[in-house]
Amino acid sequence: MLRAFAAYYAPHKRLFALDFGCAVLSGALALGFPLAVQAFVDRLLPQGEWFWILLAAGALLVVYLVNTGLMAIVTYWGHVLGIAIETEMRRKAFDHLQRLPHRYFDGQKTGHLVGRLTKDLEEIGEVAHHGPEDVFVAVMTFLGALALMFWVHPQLATVAVFIAPLVIWLVVGYGGKLTANWEAQFDRVGAFNARIEETVGGARVVRAFANEDHERRLFARDNAGYRRAKLDAYRLMAATVSINYLGMRLLQVVILLAGAWYVAQGSLTIGGFVGFLLLINVFYQPLEKVAAVLESYPKGIAGFKRYQEFLAIEPEIVDRPGAVEIARAKGAVGFDAVRFGYDPKRPVLLDLSLEIAPGETVAFVGPSGAGKTTLLALVPRFYDADGGRVTLDGLDVRDYSLASLRRQIGVVSQDVFLFAGSLRENVAYGRLEASEAEIVEAMRRARLGDLVESLPDGLDTIVGERGVRLSGGQKQRVAIARIFLKNP
Ligand SMILES: Nc1ncnc2c1ncn2[C@@H]1O[C@H](COP(=O)(O)OP(=O)(O)OP(=O)(O)O)[C@@H](O)[C@H]1O
Numbered sequence: 001m002l003r004a005f006a007a008y009y010a011p012h013k014r015l016f017a018l019d020f021g022c023a024v025l026s027g028a029l030a031l032g033f034p035l036a037v038q039a040f041v042d043r044l045l046p047q048g049e050w051f052w053i054l055l056a057a058g059a060l061l062v063v064y065l066v067n068t069g070l071m072a073i074v075t076y077w078g079h080v081l082g083i084a085i086e087t088e089m090r091r092k093a094f095d096h097l098q099r100l101p102h103r104y105f106d107g108q109k110t111g112h113l114v115g116r117l118t119k120d121l122e123e124i125g126e127v128a129h130h131g132p133e134d135v136f137v138a139v140m141t142f143l144g145a146l147a148l149m150f151w152v153h154p155q156l157a158t159v160a161v162f163i164a165p166l167v168i169w170l171v172v173g174y175g176g177k178l179t180a181n182w183e184a185q186f187d188r189v190g191a192f193n194a195r196i197e198e199t200v201g202g203a204r205v206v207r208a209f210a211n212e213d214h215e216r217r218l219f220a221r222d223n224a225g226y227r228r229a230k231l232d233a234y235r236l237m238a239a240t241v242s243i244n245y246l247g248m249r250l251l252q253v254v255i256l257l258a259g260a261w262y263v264a265q266g267s268l269t270i271g272g273f274v275g276f277l278l279l280i281n282v283f284y285q286p287l288e289k290v291a292a293v294l295e296s297y298p299k300g301i302a303g304f305k306r307y308q309e310f311l312a313i314e315p316e317i318v319d320r321p322g323a324v325e326i327a328r329a330k331g332a333v334g335f336d337a338v339r340f341g342y343d344p345k346r347p348v349l350l351d352l353s354l355e356i357a358p359g360e361t362v363a364f365v366g367p368s369g370a371g372k373t374t375l376l377a378l379v380p381r382f383y384d385a386d387g388g389r390v391t392l393d394g395l396d397v398r399d400y401s402l403a404s405l406r407r408q409i410g411v412v413s414q415d416v417f418l419f420a421g422s423l424r425e426n427v428a429y430g431r432l433e434a435s436e437a438e439i440v441e442a443m444r445r446a447r448l449g450d451l452v453e454s455l456p457d458g459l460d461t462i463v464g465e466r467g468v469r470l471s472g473g474q475k476q477r478v479a480i481a482r483i484f485l486k487n488p
């Protein structure tokens with residue numbers, strides 16, 4: 001998973017180097033500060049020479065200014081990097097979604113899919129930015145502080161080192177739990193989105209059956225599930241924050257006592273003591289940092305995991321190697337011992353064979369659910385036959401490139417889907433670059449001419465979501481006009 005994640009940095013090497021370099025430099029400056037204080041207390045204070053004290057203060061100011069600049073760079077350009085990666089991931093996910101076959105959508109809820117593209121990737125940018133640099137800087141300052149502590153006073157450093165492993169263990173342990181928890185939360189949010197999507201989409205049905213209470217109960221269940229998952233997360237968060245705080249204070253108290261003892265004994269200078277206390281802070285910061293980002297890391301990691309799972313779904317229906325482009329089909333359609341079922345155990349079409357000549361008009365008649373729509377869905381490869389073959393102009397439809405095959409075929413289905421835009425946009429969907437005159441002509445042929453003329457906004461009339469502002473017949477006609485425009 002780490003390698004897959006790292007691959008996303010490749011196009012942003014320079015940005016990453018800038019961000020990373022500044023973060024590391026800033027971390028190094030943080031390490032130097034306690035030593036400067038130690039020298040200040042031990043050397044400059046006893047001499048009491050104001051020239052040197054002012055000079056030291058000036059130098060410190062310069063260092064702080066530099067560090068401010070570094071932090072500003074890390075904050076802004078680091079996030080630029082993060083959001084670039086997040087945007088790229090979202091683009092990829094959307095492209096992938098577009099390639100997934102009908103079969104995949106049959107088994108999915110829209111709300112869950114929306115979540116894949118939004119919520120799941122929300123925290124990725126944050127992690128992409130903070131992830132590598134935080135880990136590196138944390139390790140660097142941790143080891144650096146450790147070395148410096150041993151340099152200042154080995155015995156005191158040993159005391160600090162004994163307490164650290166316990167804290168690390170706690171922090172890492174809770175991190176794992178949080179990741180699991182966030183994964184659960186993403187599922188809950190998906191369920192939740194799906195519920196809202198259905199209730200809003202089906203609002204007319206809900207009201208027609210006066211089933212608002214029923215919907216309220218279903219929603220309350222998902223809402224409560226989400227609440228529970230979030231509460232679990234907050235409980236874990238409270239535990240981490242408290243443990244972390246307490247760990248730090250304990251360490252400080254112990255060092256304070258032990259340090260005081262060493263100072264009294266004369267093996268530690270006052271400056272060394274102050275410097276050491278500051279070093280303890282630097283030493284502990286990486287742990288604290290890890291704990292602080294524990295909130296965003298697990299979210300990001302859980303999101304990235306789900307993102308990868310999503311990308312791993314095979315599109316199934318794709319171009320064969322060496323697929324043929326077809327410019328203009330003659331229109332000979334053949335079914336050759338075709339077998340197909342949505343569920344392999346329940347075949348819908350069984351050894352079906354037929355030939356349709358170019359220019360021939362054929363009507364399929366049969367009871368509802370007999371498989372008429374299914375039969376037609378095999379020609380543009382919305383689904384692939386399980387056995388036998390479907391041919392167009394004598395060649396298996398699987399030998400054509402998908403895009404060119406589908407350009408040959410116009411489908412007006414029973415349930416028409418209109419986009420929530422204007423009449424013009426919906427008809428032009430048949431051929432995006434169509435001219436105004438062509439759109440009007442297509443609508444005239446679909447017997448929509450009178451309608452357009454009677455509307456005050458004409459072609460710019462907004463049809464509402466899924467075309468709710470049109471009658472059922474008008475919706476069908478818009479779908480037909482689309483096909484006239486596509487004109488396969
Ligand atoms: N996406 C799908 N997933 C699973 N099963 C499906 C799917 N679409 C249709 N079916 C099933 O396949 C069978 C054939 O459906 P199909 O839509 O082809 O019927 P039809 O002949 O077009 O019926 P109608 O005249 O009612 O439109 C039905 O039993 C239906 O339940």
Ligand SMILES: [Mg+2]
Nearest residue numbers: 372373374414
């Ligand atoms: Mg049908």
